[in-house]
Amino acid sequence: MNTLKKIRKREVTQKAGKPIYLDYQATTPMDPRVLDAMVPYFTEKFGNPHSRNHVFGWEAEDAVEKARTEIAALIGADPREIIFTSGATESNNLAIKGVSRFYKDRKNHIITCTTEHKCVLESCRNVDQEGCEVTYLCVAKNGLIDPNQLRETITEKTALVSIMGVNNEIGVIQPIAKIGAICREEGVFFHSDCAQAVGKIPLDVNEMNIDLMSISGHKIYGPKGVGALYVRRKPRVRLTPLFSGGGQERGMRSGTLPALLCVGLGEACTIAGREMAQESERLHYLRDRLYKGITEQLPEVYLNGDLDQRIPGNLNFSFAYVEGESLMMGIKNLCVSSGSACTSASLEPSYVLRALGVSEDLAHTSLRLGIGRFTTEDEMDKAVTEIVTQVKKLRELSPLWEMAQEGIDIGSVEWAAH
Amino acid sequence: MSYSDKLIDHYDNPRNVGSMDKNDARVGTGLVGAPACGDVMKLQIKVTPEGIIEDAKFKTFGCGSAIASSSLITEWIKGKTLDEASNIKNKKIAEHLALPPVKIHCSVLAEDAIKAAVEDYQTKRNEGPDAADSKEAEKARLSVG
Numbered sequence: 001m002n003t004l005k006k007i008r009k010r011e012v013t014q015k016a017g018k019p020i021y022l023d024y025q026a027t028t029p030m031d032p033r034v035l036d037a038m039v040p041y042f043t044e045k046f047g048n049p050h051s052r053n054h055v056f057g058w059e060a061e062d063a064v065e066k067a068r069t070e071i072a073a074l075i076g077a078d079p080r081e082i083i084f085t086s087g088a089t090e091s092n093n094l095a096i097k098g099v100s101r102f103y104k105d106r107k108n109h110i111i112t113c114t115t116e117h118k119c120v121l122e123s124c125r126n127v128d129q130e131g132c133e134v135t136y137l138c139v140a141k142n143g144l145i146d147p148n149q150l151r152e153t154i155t156e157k158t159a160l161v162s163i164m165g166v167n168n169e170i171g172v173i174q175p176i177a178k179i180g181a182i183c184r185e186e187g188v189f190f191h192s193d194c195a196q197a198v199g200k201i202p203l204d205v206n207e208m209n210i211d212l213m214s215i216s217g218h219k220i221y222g223p224k225g226v227g228a229l230y231v232r233r234k235p236r237v238r239l240t241p242l243f244s245g246g247g248q249e250r251g252m253r254s255g256t257l258p259a260l261l262c263v264g265l266g267e268a269c270t271i272a273g274r275e276m277a278q279e280s281e282r283l284h285y286l287r288d289r290l291y292k293g294i295t296e297q298l299p300e301v302y303l304n305g306d307l308d309q310r311i312p313g314n315l316n317f318s319f320a321y322v323e324g325e326s327l328m329m330g331i332k333n334l335c336v337s338s339g340s341a342c343t344s345a346s347l348e349p350s351y352v353l354r355a356l357g358v359s360e361d362l363a364h365t366s367l368r369l370g371i372g373r374f375t376t377e378d379e380m381d382k383a384v385t386e387i388v389t390q391v392k393k394l395r396e397l398s399p400l401w402e403m404a405q406e407g408i409d410i411g412s413v414e415w416a417a418h
Numbered sequence: 419m420s421y422s423d424k425l426i427d428h429y430d431n432p433r434n435v436g437s438m439d440k441n442d443a444r445v446g447t448g449l450v451g452a453p454a455c456g457d458v459m460k461l462q463i464k465v466t467p468e469g470i471i472e473d474a475k476f477k478t479f480g481c482g483s484a485i486a487s488s489s490l491i492t493e494w495i496k497g498k499t500l501d502e503a504s505n506i507k508n509k510k511i512a513e514h515l516a517l518p519p520v521k522i523h524c525s526v527l528a529e530d531a532i533k534a535a536v537e538d539y540q541t542k543r544n545e546g547p548d549a550a551d552s553k554e555a556e557k558a559r560l561s562v563g
Contacts, residue, residue: 321479322479323456323457323479323480323481323484325481325482326429326480326481326482326484326485329421329426329429329481329482330429349456359454360453360454360455361453361454361456364453364454364456396435397432397435397477397478397479397485398477398478398479399449399458399459399460399477399478399479400453400458400479401479402437402460402477410453415451415452415453415454415455415458416450416451416452
């Protein structure tokens, strides 16, 4: 922890005068210790890990295999079950399309849920067009699926269940151990997109009966552009690869491995495994401070998603009567993300919030606050002050707030849609 | 997305924020947009007997561009006749604030808000208790002219 404290101290001085980063679910800064581990592989140890005939290749291969072992250790897997990819998007594509295509002659049904990441939903849509049936489970108001409903949905044609570990917008933790147990009983493969879960909550692929797991590098203080897919060997999961090529990664993912990125991902996993418990405790403390600071000073603020079944690094609030993008513009020193339509090209408010049953007008007022390894207490206090001040200011500017104060029910007004 | 200095200035220091008595015969109120769409503008104008907008107030729920557009129009319409105000085009607003293409609808909404406020004022005048009187006066003025 001493090195970590030193790093945090250095970060604080480096961050002075800069905006406060509260978007840890979008990406995380790379841990300087990860960078240190990667540095030799940029220049001196540049070999191709697949070169079998010289020392440069062997050196790179050793490094990649060490990294594979480190990733496996974090999730209780065997190193031979780890496939390197370019990131969680590729891992999710490979898991869903790969399993669906391989087994489609025997089984042609996939179950997922409405709040999954876009890359899971789009992959499912893709296999749907290829003739595989997809069932989308709904979530309850707290963002969680009902395992019993899942059990009822499984048929003898079901090949795969894909449910994420932790949601990227609202941070809620799905009951993956229960889901895994059901899938195992029913003889169905269980894939979990754990991009937001790995390194944040304890995971064990055997205890949780997970057959495929997607992992991302840049969500766990590792490098961008690298990820992994865990693929169970016993009972063996088979998949049709997405890429044609040299047959690397046991034929499941062709392409030369970027040894330096693999090393970075391995180191990030080692640090996460070692420091998870203390980090989680620290983040819980910081998050409670943020949560209390905001909710005790502002009325009509609603938390989206379950508070208890949630990673400590995430809060997602709807600030009624204040539009999300204008709030982001006001909190100039805070870097956050919003579920408001105005921040996306689609002009639709967040589909995740809509799936929870959050009304469209409240979805427009939502803000995601993500904290992590380098967030400090001082930053939390500054964030609270800035958010509270701006929400108050924008409510004074809001005709909806005024109407609500006059006792007018916004829902009863007939609005002219445009 | 980066915004123009003019837009940020209007967002940071919105002009003419507030409300007027909507039951006042001299006041016209326009309420446009919808919460579900992410923007609602309320624009109010106070009109002199000569038909000049002497004051304007707004409140807006919406993104920064929506707030800036409504703040800007309150400045523009003050001192104008109802006709002049109604003729303000959204394009002018968008140009002045350098709105990015995805935010053009904010300027459209601002244009709509002016039209709605003017219309509300005119409806009130035509239906109001002294509407008949003012029609008489109008006739008298015309016959004199």
